[in-house]
Each structure stands twice: as structure tokens, then as C-alpha cells.
Amino acid sequence: MPKKKKRKEFQALKGMRDLLPPDTAWWDKLIKTGEDLARDFGFQKIETPVIEDAELFIRGTGATTDIVSKQMYFIKTAGGTSLALRPEGTPGVVRAYMENGLASLPQPIKLFYFGPMFRHEQPQAGRWRQFYQFGLEVFGDSGAVLDAQIIQFCFNLFKAVGLKKINIHINSLGCPQCRPAYRRVLLDYYRYRKDRVCPDCKRRLKENPLRLLDCKEEKCQPIKSQAPASVDHLCDECRKHFKEVLEFLDELEIPYFLNSALVRGLDYYTKTIFEIFWEEEGLAPGALGGGGRYDNLVKELGGKPTPAVGVALGLDRIVALMKKEEVKVGSEPNFKVFLVQLGLMGKKKSLKLFEKLHQAGILAAESLSRDSIKAQMKIADKLGVKFALILGQQEALDGTVIIRDMQSGVQETVPQEKVVEELKKRFRK
Numbered sequence: 001m002p003k004k005k006k007r008k009e010f011q012a013l014k015g016m017r018d019l020l021p022p023d024t025a026w027w028d029k030l031i032k033t034g035e036d037l038a039r040d041f042g043f044q045k046i047e048t049p050v051i052e053d054a055e056l057f058i059r060g061t062g063a064t065t066d067i068v069s070k071q072m073y074f075i076k077t078a079g080g081t082s083l084a085l086r087p088e089g090t091p092g093v094v095r096a097y098m099e100n101g102l103a104s105l106p107q108p109i110k111l112f113y114f115g116p117m118f119r120h121e122q123p124q125a126g127r128w129r130q131f132y133q134f135g136l137e138v139f140g141d142s143g144a145v146l147d148a149q150i151i152q153f154c155f156n157l158f159k160a161v162g163l164k165k166i167n168i169h170i171n172s173l174g175c176p177q178c179r180p181a182y183r184r185v186l187l188d189y190y191r192y193r194k195d196r197v198c199p200d201c202k203r204r205l206k207e208n209p210l211r212l213l214d215c216k217e218e219k220c221q222p223i224k225s226q227a228p229a230s231v232d233h234l235c236d237e238c239r240k241h242f243k244e245v246l247e248f249l250d251e252l253e254i255p256y257f258l259n260s261a262l263v264r265g266l267d268y269y270t271k272t273i274f275e276i277f278w279e280e281e282g283l284a285p286g287a288l289g290g291g292g293r294y295d296n297l298v299k300e301l302g303g304k305p306t307p308a309v310g311v312a313l314g315l316d317r318i319v320a321l322m323k324k325e326e327v328k329v330g331s332e333p334n335f336k337v338f339l340v341q342l343g344l345m346g347k348k349k350s351l352k353l354f355e356k357l358h359q360a361g362i363l364a365a366e367s368l369s370r371d372s373i374k375a376q377m378k379i380a381d382k383l384g385v386k387f388a389l390i391l392g393q394q395e396a397l398d399g400t401v402i403i404r405d406m407q408s409g410v411q412e413t414v415p416q417e418k419v420v421e422e423l424k425k426r427f428r429k
């Protein structure tokens, strides 16, 4: 007898996962709070496609960044075009800003987005290949006050979702006027010490010196800690800008930490950069998001010179923290009545009655898949509703419904068209 072929069991791909209840309640709370708050801060929602021309990220995010060189998902179309699943949100929003003529509207343009991003990295605790970001982007204003407003938004959002142990690490990377000089100073410093740094740092020395400050290798730490800081090599304009950002944060009483080793993994940043950390004793600090200014990116991608600043928050880590901190999320809907139905006619009329109650603002629970009255009454009892509405074959034919007071057990038959009115009368008592 031929061996029966085993049916394939489908699974989510490595590093991908389903978001399921009850976790989705935390997701909903976080996203809703973020969107409401963003609107309060004058931001409008934008959605861009998850697939873009790969070149957009190669030039935008940067060809030498880990995100593009190691983690980006490339898609080759049949026609040979190179596309990519977006590894981050900013380049797509910049493209949309240029393509849709947003630059000709009154500036600044303040946008927010939420959606999945994709990075092909080794899955580890809290890191997923499809992950979610919530981001803000402001175009067309170079003022330091906007850098501060974005940080203020983040701070408020974390407070609003019940996460209070938040610290902001902040730094300034300077601009095209002052950064080359700083780069030279940094290179000189590292060149003298290149025999003592890790292989990764030797590579960075050639490709991307700023990233030297990102090294997590133990052996590089003493060298890194003595390295020249970018804030000591800012031009007048960058120094003034950074000073203003810090003054705004002081004014808002937002705690921050000047971290001269903060460089962020992307190429496009200018001036202010920041990361948001959850800081708890005995716990390795983990960034929940970060952002900064990118005054040259629009121009780099083919637009007019347009100052811009933004932030992206990693929702997967934030939700995990909300769970860990047992943040309270919205409870069950507040059901007022329970619909008990019997027989096909009763079921049909129940659906209609449900609709009628819903329109009247009376939340009705039901168990339409159950046929036994006893089982349905049990659920009604468990939910603690005040009234059960019973619709059997007879009531369906008569156009009536039985209102049963769950506490006293008293029942009254009323016409279906009067049921909303009758219930409202009883709820008023």
C-alpha cells in the first residue's frame, strides 16, 4: 500500500508572528493613544506602501547601514526591477512628500504613520522580521522647537500608556559644514589606536567612522569612552540649535542624558539625534525608539532643500513593556442586555433586534450559535446584565419579545417595536 503523504502543516515564517487577543488589546490602546495624541499635537495621518523601489532605501537610509546592507528584503520582479519591503518608514514618507506636492502647501507639514516594517535579521527576544513602528515626521521647518516638540510627544505618549521610567538620550551630529572636521578628528584619534580595536571597528574606520561610536565590543569600550565628542566640534549654528533644543526640554522638565556616543544607525541624520530608553534597575536599557533631524534627506532624494525632523517608535517592544508593567487596558464592552433566541425564526428576529438595540445605543450580548435557552441564560447570568430579551418561535410569530428582569425573574411580553422604549424606561428607574 502506498504510504499516505503527510499533509503540510502551515506555520508563520521564521521571525514573523500573529498578533492575538488578549495582546491585541494592548496594541489597540497604544495605537489609539498615539494617533489621538498625534492629532492633538497637530499631526495628520499618512500611509505609504510597504513595497518601494529598493533604490529609495539604498540612497535614503544609506547603502552602508546594517539595515540596508544586511537586513533589507529585496524583491526582484519578473521584469528585473529591484524592489524592497520597507525596513523603516522615513524614506517612503519623504518620497510621498515630494511626489504629491506637499512642499507647495504651507509649511511645516506634520505627518504621522503607523505600520509594519521588515528586516531580515536573526530573530531574538523581542525582535521580529515583521515589526511595527509608529512615527512622526515634520517637513519644512528648521526650528529647534520642533525637535523638542517631537520629544515632548514621545514623553507624553509613554506617560499616557502607563510607562513612566523613560529617559531620553540626546546628541548632536552637526551638519555638512562641521561634520567633516569632526570626522577627521575622530579618524585621527582612532588611527593611532587601530591595533587595539575589534575587526568591525577596523572596517568602520574605512567605511563609516561615526559608527565607531556604536561599537558594543568590550575591548573597544575604553577607546570609545575617550573618543572626541561631536558636540565639542559643532559649528556656531549647530551649537546654537542644540543649545535651544536642550533649553526647550529643560523648560518642559523632560529628563535627558547627553550621550556623546549616540550616533544612530542611519546615514541621514543632521544636528539633533535622540533615543528613548526604558531604564530599570538590573535591566539592560533598551531603546524603544529614536529619531532626529534629517535636513538633507529630501534634497538627497531629489527634492528641494527641506529641513525635516522625525521619530520612529518600536511598538513591539513598547507593547511587551506594557504587558510586563501590567498596564490596564480597556475592559469588555459594557453589555446592558442579553439576547436569548430559540429556533430559526427567533434567530432571524434576534439579528434584527440586535441591530435595533445597537442603533439605540444599548449594547446587547448574544450567543447566536447556541440553541439551548438554559445555556444562554447561564451566560447572561455570568455577564451580570440587568435584562435578558427572549425571542422564541412564538414571539417571532407574534412580533413580540419577552423582557426578563435577571434579578427578580419577572417577565413581561412587549411588542418588538416598543422594546427600545421599554428598556430605556427600565434603565431610568
Ligand SMILES: [Zn+2]
Pocket: 174, 175, 176, 177, 178, 179, 234, 235, 236, 237, 238, 239
Ligand atoms: Zn554645523
Ligand SMILES: [Zn+2]
Pocket: 197, 198, 199, 200, 201, 215, 216, 217, 220
Ligand atoms: Zn569595536
